[in-house]
Amino acid sequence: MYRYDEFDHAFVSARVEQFKDQVERRLAGELTEDQFRPLRLMNGVYLQLHAYMLRVAIPYGTLSSRQMRKLAHIARHYDRGYGHFTTRQNLQYNWPALKDMPKVLDELASVEMHALQTSGNCIRNVTADHFAGAAADEVADPRPYAEILRQWSSMHPEFSYLPRKFKIAVTGAERDRAAIQVHDIGLHLKKNDAGELGFAVYVGGGQGRTPMVAKKIRDFLPVEDLLSYTTAIMRVYNLNGRRDNKYKARIKILVHETGTEELTRQVEAEWQVLKETDLKLPQKDVDAIDSYFAPPSLPVRPEGWSGLAAARKADHSFSTWVDQNVTPHKNPDYGVVTISLKPIGGIPGDATDAQMDLVADIAEKFSQDEIRVSHEQNLVLPHVAIADLRIVYDLLLTDGLATANAGLITDIIACPGLDYCALANARSIPVAQRISERFGKPERQADIGELKIKISGCINACGHHHVGHIGILGVEKKGEELYQISLGGSGDEICTIGDITGRGFSSEEIVDAVETIVDRYLDIRTDKEENFLATYRRVGAAPFKDALYSEAANAA
Amino acid sequence: MSDISEKPAGELWGREGFREDPYIAAATLDEAGDAPAVILPLAVWLGLEDDVRNATNRKIGVSVAPGESIDPLLPLLDTIPVIALQFPAFNDGRSYSKAEMLKSQHQFKGELRAVGDVLIDQVAYMLRTGFDTLKVTHAVTLTRLADHNLHDTPVYYQPGRGSHSAPGTYSWRRVPGA
Ligand code: SF4
Numbered sequence: 001m002y003r004y005d006e007f008d009h010a011f012v013s014a015r016v017e018q019f020k021d022q023v024e025r026r027l028a029g030e031l032t033e034d035q036f037r038p039l040r041l042m043n044g045v046y047l048q049l050h051a052y053m054l055r056v057a058i059p060y061g062t063l064s065s066r067q068m069r070k071l072a073h074i075a076r077h078y079d080r081g082y083g084h085f086t087t088r089q090n091l092q093y094n095w096p097a098l099k100d101m102p103k104v105l106d107e108l109a110s111v112e113m114h115a116l117q118t119s120g121n122c123i124r125n126v127t128a129d130h131f132a133g134a135a136a137d138e139v140a141d142p143r144p145y146a147e148i149l150r151q152w153s154s155m156h157p158e159f160s161y162l163p164r165k166f167k168i169a170v171t172g173a174e175r176d177r178a179a180i181q182v183h184d185i186g187l188h189l190k191k192n193d194a195g196e197l198g199f200a201v202y203v204g205g206g207q208g209r210t211p212m213v214a215k216k217i218r219d220f221l222p223v224e225d226l227l228s229y230t231t232a233i234m235r236v237y238n239l240n241g242r243r244d245n246k247y248k249a250r251i252k253i254l255v256h257e258t259g260t261e262e263l264t265r266q267v268e269a270e271w272q273v274l275k276e277t278d279l280k281l282p283q284k285d286v287d288a289i290d291s292y293f294a295p296p297s298l299p300v301r302p303e304g305w306s307g308l309a310a311a312r313k314a315d316h317s318f319s320t321w322v323d324q325n326v327t328p329h330k331n332p333d334y335g336v337v338t339i340s341l342k343p344i345g346g347i348p349g350d351a352t353d354a355q356m357d358l359v360a361d362i363a364e365k366f367s368q369d370e371i372r373v374s375h376e377q378n379l380v381l382p383h384v385a386i387a388d389l390r391i392v393y394d395l396l397l398t399d400g401l402a403t404a405n406a407g408l409i410t411d412i413i414a415c416p417g418l419d420y421c422a423l424a425n426a427r428s429i430p431v432a433q434r435i436s437e438r439f440g441k442p443e444r445q446a447d448i449g450e451l452k453i454k455i456s457g458c459i460n461a462c463g464h465h466h467v468g469h470i471g472i473l474g475v476e477k478k479g480e481e482l483y484q485i486s487l488g489g490s491g492d493e494i495c496t497i498g499d500i501t502g503r504g505f506s507s508e509e510i511v512d513a514v515e516t517i518v519d520r521y522l523d524i525r526t527d528k529e530e531n532f533l534a535t536y537r538r539v540g541a542a543p544f545k546d547a548l549y550s551e552a553a554n555a556a
Numbered sequence: 557m558s559d560i561s562e563k564p565a566g567e568l569w570g571r572e573g574f575r576e577d578p579y580i581a582a583a584t585l586d587e588a589g590d591a592p593a594v595i596l597p598l599a600v601w602l603g604l605e606d607d608v609r610n611a612t613n614r615k616i617g618v619s620v621a622p623g624e625s626i627d628p629l630l631p632l633l634d635t636i637p638v639i640a641l642q643f644p645a646f647n648d649g650r651s652y653s654k655a656e657m658l659k660s661q662h663q664f665k666g667e668l669r670a671v672g673d674v675l676i677d678q679v680a681y682m683l684r685t686g687f688d689t690l691k692v693t694h695a696v697t698l699t700r701l702a703d704h705n706l707h708d709t710p711v712y713y714q715p716g717r718g719s720h721s722a723p724g725t726y727s728w729r730r731v732p733g734a
Contacts, residue, residue: 007711007725014709035696038646039677121647152728154713157681158656161649227728238653243622273661278715278727285726 001064001370002147002292004112011154012109015116019043020102027099044115045101049422054093054101055118056108060128060146060170061089061373065360068371070111072356078104083356085341085349087413087464088167089127089373090118094420116154121162123153123234129171129178130374133293134336134382136328140197142172142189144290145226148281152227159234163241164249166234167206170199179375179491181205181214182467184251185233190220198222203233203263204255207461211497212252215260217267223286225271228279232271236263296368296383301333304386311390318393320442321404326389329382335389337367337381338374339396340403340411344440345433348414349377358399366392375464377413378406409451409518410436413464417457417474418481424457426474426481427507431455434511439518448518450531454489467491469533470517471498472510483510487517487544488536499541501548513548520547568669569701570689571718577691579617579638595619595640602628610635619671622650626658633664640691643672652685659686659717676700680708684716708732 004012019039026036033047040046044055056071063071071091075083078100079093086092096104108114117124126146133141149168153159159166169183172190180186186202198220205214221229233251240258242248255263312319326335339359341349351359363371363381366388372380384392396402405411412435415421417428432455439445454468458475465471471486482504489498505513518532520543525535536544568577581595582588585604588596593615601609601618609616609632617638620626629636639658641651651670658664670682671691679701682690692698700707712719712730719730 005725007722007729010710011713018707038675042677121649148728151713151726155681155709156714157684157712157716158652158714159649160681161647161652161678235653235657239650243648243650277660280727282727285728288726 001062002059002143002289008112008151009109012112012114012116015043015114016102016105016109019105023098023102038120040101041119042116043101043105044118045098046119047422048094048420049418050420051095052098052101053420054096054104054115055086056091056093056113056115057118057125058089058091058113058373059150060126060132060143061130061375062132062143063371063373064111065364065369065371067111067113068356068360068363070107070113072353072360074104074107075356076353082350082352084347084416085351085373085377085379087375087377087415087462088118088125089130089375090125091373092416094416119165120160121164121166122160123149123156123162123166123168126150126153127167127169127178127183127375129173129176130372130376130380131177131327131336131382132172132372133295134329134334135173135175135177136330137175138173138330139191140172140189141290141293141295142170142178142187143293144286145187145189145199145223146170147289147292148226148286149230152230159238162234162238163243164246164251166237166251168230174493176491176493176495177374179464179467179495181493181495182207182211182464182491183214185230186214187226192220196222199226201229201233203267204252204260205495206250206252207464207466208250209247209459209461210253211461211466212256213495213497214252215255217260217264224281224283225275226281228274228277229267229271231279232267232274235270236266240266295330296370298331298334298368298383298385301385301387304333304389308386308389317404317442318390320446321393321402322389324404324408324446325406326384331383333387334383334385337384337389337392338406339379339381339401340405341378341401342405342411342436343400343403344405344410345437346400347429348412348432351379352399355399355401358395358401362392362395376411378411404442405445407450407452408445409439409448409453410445412436412453412455413468414455415457415463417455417463421457421462423460424474425459425476426457426483428455428457428463428472428474431472431474431483431507431510435514438511438515447528448522448532449528450533451518452490453514464491465489466497467495468498469536470514472514475504477504481507483507483513485510485513485517485548487541488533490533501541501545503549516547517544520544567692567698568689569692571683574702579615581619581640585616593617593637595638597621598624598628617667617669620651620654622648626654630662633658633662633666636664636666638667638669639664640669640671641687643670643674643678646673646675646678652681655682655686676705676707679706683718684712684714686717 170187171178182205188200201218202214325338367381414428414432418424455472456463456465467489484504486498579593588594595617619640
């Protein structure tokens with residue numbers, strides 16, 4: 001993992017000191033809320049429906065046990081005993097008092113964390129594949145590059161007042177677990193024919209009101225050009241992105257209105273000027289950052305496999321959990337464990353202080369002291385020996401963390417929605433909870449197979465509904481909360497935006513509507529191997545619309 | 557700490573402190589009368605005859621709005637004493653990129669000036685992207701500048717003006733100082 005050096009410490013503590021001064025001036029009434037607003041946003045402090053909210057950056061979703069314990073400590077002492085992991089691999093505290101914010105930031109700084117650039121029209125926390133450095137299918141670990149981008153984008157003098165927020169995601173495998181094609185810039189780390197590392201560069205993806213899949217503007221960018229090329233993209237966007245309309249200000253609109261070819265030409269022209277400047281990355285610096293992410297030296301543990309077979313035979317629930325929540329590791333003696341934060345009927349992404357402490361303890365003993373936060377609002381133990389799976393499972397079970405539903409219909413992504421968010425049209429969390437309860441039986445979930453439901457409480461799409469196999473969007477119509485359904489979205493390497501089915505459903509109807517869709521899928525799939533998305537891609541929307549609206553008509 | 561009750565000697569600020577602004581802003585040359593130093597809007601400036609623009613008895617600078625391109629200025633940079641890049645609203649960041657391009661790519665040697673909604677939190681960014689002077693109206697900014705409180709960080713993660721490489725660390729890092 002990356003460790004702060006003196007330089008990083010000096011930077012973060014200076015920012016905390018500045019914010020302390022600003023909070024004091026706000027509390028003393030020297031600053032009005034209007035004057036304070038841009039200052040607090042720069043430090044990740046939002047004003048929500050009921051209280052201030054603090055959004056903590058977890059760079060590329062990687063945490064140590066020590067950091068996780070600190071997050072638990074903050075939840076316990078400054079919040080109501082829990083935190084909420086978001087789709088941006090961040091953590092949000094919903095109830096801290098303003099007067100405590102500087103103390104919380106001090107606490108975070110003591111474990112090399114901060115809340116900078118988690119809001120505002122700047123380059124936000126850089127995200128990456130949550131299985132980075134562990135997954136069997138990875139070409140190279142994307143996190144060193146995410147870390148270089150994190151540093152370079154911190155308080156960038158040229159790019160801190162962009163037309164709109166800016167999100168960068170990096171992945172190092174063909175299988176895209178970081179949804180790079182719905183980011184402003186998506187980087188796919190890969191090797192060329194000569195075996196050198198570089199990036200395929202995607203630009204202009206995004207969700208929100210106008211969802212778009214990113215366009216590939218370069219197939220191979222050498223690693224040494226990462227910062228100069230990114231600067232070229234940012235500069236073209238900063239100068240030309242629309243500033244007249246907040247809803248048209250993301251780079252996706254610029255790409256769309258300029259045309260991919262012309263935009264690529266502009267970026268490449270700017271890059272020619274920047275290429276041979278101080279932004280060129282020396283290999284020794286790349287290597288130095290890379291060494292922080294050197295793969296842990298994992299002891300040989302071949303005994304795991306024989307024991308595993310026996311343990312699976314003896315306990316069906318454990319076996320299901322292994323099937324569902326354990327992914328192949330680079331090292332055959334190990335597995336990557338997904339800890340579901342989606343207990344049946346629970347709040348997606350919430351974790352209590354005790355749960356965070358438990359995960360920290362388990363990671364320390366059984367996962368090389370490492371934890372990941374996934375954009376699917378789950379936690380990940382990246383390096384667990386197959387031989388330790390049983391004990392890890394038993395420990396997770398003690399505090400409701402062993403739900404065997406990763407990737408299944410109850411592994412729902414939901415934004416905070418109207419329960420917390422000032423921008424929401426509708427509730428998301430209770431809808432997620434009711435769907436989870438409806439489909440909660442393990443046999444039923446297993447039969448349905450892989451199915452991603454994603455729920456947003458408004459068109460800002462923080463719940464990524466556009467790329468849900470089933471997406472649910474809260475809208476407001478004549479004072480009533482309605483839910484619009486879209487089908488066939490996907491955020492992986494074959495990225496698609498879901499199609500809206502038709503008129504929305506009331507809060508009472510929505511769970512039945514989802515069930516209608518699922519039942520129709522079960523009826524028409526060729527066999528169990530054909531998952532929901534594949535079926536949808538084969539048959540299109542018609543059979544589902546038919547089921548939804550003719551049944552609704554029949555019921556009326 | 558300097559005495560903040562002391563009135564700044566003008567509203568033009570640079571790294572050395574406040575100073576009198578020799579320029580007046582005018583919509584046309586006529587409006588400027590016989591002022592010895594004047595800043596004109598881009599379109600007007602571009603419309604001037606070469607001999608007027610290059611006259612040695614008065615200085616004529618040019619003001620560029622965020623939506624205007626700096627391209628027409630590029631062949632003439634040697635003749636321009638001051639370019640004023642506008643910040644009509646603090647959150648319009650286009651002028652930062654133009655400053656960076658003028659100074660780094662086009663070696664503009666004249667005075668680069670930020671004009672408009674200059675907030676204290678932005679001063680350090682402006683200096684680092686290449687602005688020499690700031691025309692400040694915002695009261696809090698004036699007080700803070702008089703107080704030498706630039707709201708800056710002790711280290712930077714990007715190359716920029718007014719900083720040098722930090723020895724022994726990564727190529728993109730800088731520390732303040734010439
Ligand atoms: S999608 Fe809308 S309701 Fe949900 S968190 Fe984002 S802004 Fe709030």
